[in-house]
Amino acid sequence: MNYGKEKIAVYRTYASSLEGVRTIPESSFDGRDNTLFGLDVRVQVDGEAFLPSFSEGDNSMVVATDSMKNFVLHQAGEYDGATIEGFLEFVGSQFLDTYSQMESIQMSADEIPFEERDVPGENDFEDSGLVFRQSHNESAFGEIYLDRSEDGPVIADHISGVTDIELVKVKGSSFTDYVQDEYTTLPEREDRALHITLDIFWTYAESADALGTDPERYVPAEQVRDIAQVVFHEVDSNSIQDLIYQIGLRVLERFPQLESVSFEANNRTWIQERDLDGDAKVLKEPPRPTGFQQFSMDHSDLEEMSE
Ligand SMILES: O=c1[nH]c(=O)c2[nH]c(=O)[nH]c2[nH]1
Incomplete structure (x- = not known):
């Protein structure tokens, strides 16, 4: 038994900026102004x-x-942190x-993302600071x-992600060596234009790290993205299964503070219509139905790889 409110759109301008996150080789992300936090x-x-x-x-x-909606909107003006998870807590x-x-309460949120626009500056284009899309x-x-709890509200569970x-x-990218039997019509592909959608979720070993109070231990969604x-660029995968496993290993390697990382991938790979000179092709939308891959992993997978 429960009830609640969903699709509460909240926009906060000039929220606290996220500063002091660790940087990783795969990402230029080192913080977020939060001029517009949706x-x-x-x-x-x-x-x-x-x-x-x-x-x-x-x-x-x-x-x-x-009233819950009004409460959430009011508290958006009181929160002085810089992360989604911190706001929800x-x-x-x-x-x-x-x-x-x-x-007990379950609070969740999808970011409504905004991108700052470029405007001409003195020498080069620079961030507007005012205009977003x-x-x-x-x-x-x-x-x-x-x-x-006796000491007040405690985090019983948490999950973070980028969807x-x-x-x-x-x-x-290839897809070869799969089961060949009387039901197989898909041609093997040594090289295919691979089109995927991906949701990635993670949990921290210490749930307090999810809040961003200690930015050094916070995992920004931008870095996971x-x-x-980068792994997609680097790895010549033989399936989406293979690709998401490699992404998961890299995420766990970069962020030892995480307990687990999990994936939901969907295959949207276009169908080749024409093979032109060199690498050029004409491709078309795939027909329904669509394939999916789900996988959860933790540090034991990383240890197995290094053995
Ligand atoms: O990466 C893939 N994994 C599959 O399991 C699969 N099955 C399929 O038809 N195409 C693909 N591609």
Whole structure:
């Protein structure tokens, strides 16, 4: 039994900037101004006190989901941190502190990403600082579950992520040596233009590291995204399965503070229509249905690789 509000769009201007994150070789990301911090928030609350609202039509303990929306919007002005997960933990704790009938709360959010635009500067183009456009590319994700304890709200579970990454590698991927039987019609490809969508999720060994209070231990979604594209560039994979495993190893190698990393990939590989001179091809959309790959891994996979 639970209830809540979803699709709460929150826009905060001039939030605290994310500074002091560790840099990694695969990424130029070293922080975020947070001049425009956009989130699509979901709140889900649990508690025995809500049972009568379902079983007896008694709303005396019900916090209207409309009020939850107002609460989230209000707290967006109070949060002084710089991360999605930190915001979710902050708002969730405020909910539990304010409403004793809420026993636990699940707060999640997708980033609504914005990109700063370039304008002419003295010598070169530079960041506007004022004008942004909404990006329809990948976005960061966070989810925090809070329970009550004697010392106040505690993180019972968490997950961070980056979703809707969409990448195409025009050559340097294969798919060969799979089962050949009476059902096989797919031709083997020594080289294919590989088109994938990818959601990547991770958990920290210490959930407090997810909040970004210590930026050195925070894993920015931008860096994980950049690892995915660099590994895609570097590795001549023989399947999406092979590719996501290599990405996972690199993520775990760069971020020892993580407990696990998991993937949901979708195959969107275009179908070759014409083979032209050299590497050139004409390609078309694949028909439905679509293939997917899911995989979870942790540091034991990294240790196996180095043995
Ligand atoms: O990378 C791939 N993995 C598969 O399992 C698969 N199956 C398929 O038809 N194409 C692909 N590509």
